Amino acid sequence: MLKHFSPQSLFMGLLVAFVGFASSFAVILQGLKGVGASDLQAASGLMALSVSMGICGILVSIKTRMPISIAWSTPGAALLVTAGVPAGGFPTAVGAFLACAALIVLAGLFRPLGRAIAAIPSPLANAMLGGVIVGLCFAPFKAVEQSPALGLPILIAWAVVGTINRLYAVPAALAAFVLVLIFGVPLPDGAFAALGSALVPPVAFVMPQFTLASMISIALPLFIVTMASQNIPGIAVLKVHDYHPRPGPLFTVTGLFTALAVPFGGHAINLAAVTAAMAAGHDAHADPARRYWAAIIGGVGYLVLGLMAGLVTSFVALAPPILIESVAGLALIGAFSGSLVAAFREPSTREAAATTFLVTASGISLLGISSAFWGLIGGLAMLGLSRLAIRLKPRRIIP
Structure with a gap:
């Protein structure tokens, strides 16, 4: 395995x-705080996710000899921003996160469940995601309004x-x-000195x-967004x-981790998409059989960064919340x-996608259940009605 290591894969990893x-x-910090986490709990969650996805990425890449990059669920965290603090x-x-993990494991073990998630119309899943994150995407511009010098x-x-290069825009x-x-x-006074203790x-x-309310308003939407997005x-x-x-097996492993x-x-880790394209691409190595080292190095990097989560979150806590939201929104x-x-x-x-997007973006909460779930239900209802209308529409007979 070591013979496949290369400086090119090291850099890309x-x-x-x-x-x-x-x-x-x-986004992760904002999402965890959005459902009631304290600063310490949010930092702990960030650390746990980064360490978990680092170990998972290393193990699955070594096992499969493929550049399988693991990431935390950014869309899921964006959903949590708007979900609101649940009762309790x-x-x-x-508890909802744990239920989501169980659903991900089941999706890997029970093929019909995985197929059911895959059967959710892609336009509706994307519309739900868009409705979830649109509010956070306003933050960079609100930051400019509140404080032009900072935003x-x-x-x-x-x-x-x-x-110049989209890859480096968010960094x-x-x-x-x-x-x-x-x-x-x-x-x-003493702000930077306090960072040492972090x-x-x-x-x-x-x-x-x-x-039950958190299962429906957090666990189920989080599961759907993580799987579909x-x-x-x-x-x-x-x-x-x-x-x-x-x-x-990959779904099951990410659910277990x-x-x-x-x-x-x-809250959730999953297969990466953007960073997977980086690790699996030509820039990781000319030989596809050697690119898995980029995913392994990436996993080691996540481990190190995860152990520094306290320092990262303590530094970020010094900033006005709108600036943190601004960076998250740009991302x-x-x-x-x-x-x-x-x-x-x-x-x-x-029309069904527009219904899903608008209901989700509205932020409504009915029966203690967040708008993401109702947006998906509304979109599916509109899609069902439109398909029923097409079936019932009299066919024109050409003489």
Whole structure:
């Protein structure tokens, strides 16, 4: 195996870890706090997710000799931002995370369930994702309105670097965020000295609690978004690069590693899509049989970054919340535009997709269940009605 290692894969693996972590850790923190996590619990969740996906990525890449990159569920975290704190607080959300992990395991073991998730119309799944993240995508522009001196540098860095190389757009915004925080935000005395104490990895055990409302409003939408927006596209990315792993075992493994992260505040890990394309692409190595080392190095990088989660979150906590949301929103603009293009591509499903998007984006909560679930139900109802109308419509007989 060592004979397949190369400097090219080393560089790409480090880039995978940096891009995967830096481009969306702010979304993870916001998502966990959105369902009631404290700063310590959010940091613990970030650490648990990063360590879990690092170990999982290393093991599955070694086992399959394929560049299978693992990531946390960024769309799932974006969903949590708008889900609201459930009755019972964060422990109830953690119970929903554990239920989601069980569903992912079942999706891998029980083929009909996996097929049922795959059968959810892609336009509706994408519309739900778009409705979930649209609110967060407004944050960069709201930050400019609230404080141009703080918000504009982040937005400009993202836009300018993105026109040169989209891959570095979000890391550039993150670098601008760090500079703005250091030079533009008044910090309390001893703020940086306090960061030294954050070098110890944060660990907060949370005992799960279970309620029917949290199962429907958090666990089920989180499962659907993770499968439809991450796991299934992750398999598709691998197939595009001529890798053909068995999907079921991979889903099961990510579900098991999700379950390991859940008691410490993590919500879900899954197959990566964007970073999978990096690790599986030509830039990782000219020889496809040697590219799995990029995913292994990426997993090692996630392990290291996860152990530094306390330092990362303590530093981020010094910033105004709108700036954190700004970086998270910029990280999701690509996902938002892609989801809408996919949602409204087909004329026959546009009304159903629009219903899903609008209901989800409205943020309504009925019977304690979040808008993501009702958006999907509304979209499926519209799709069913439109198909029923087509069947009942009299066919014109040509004489």
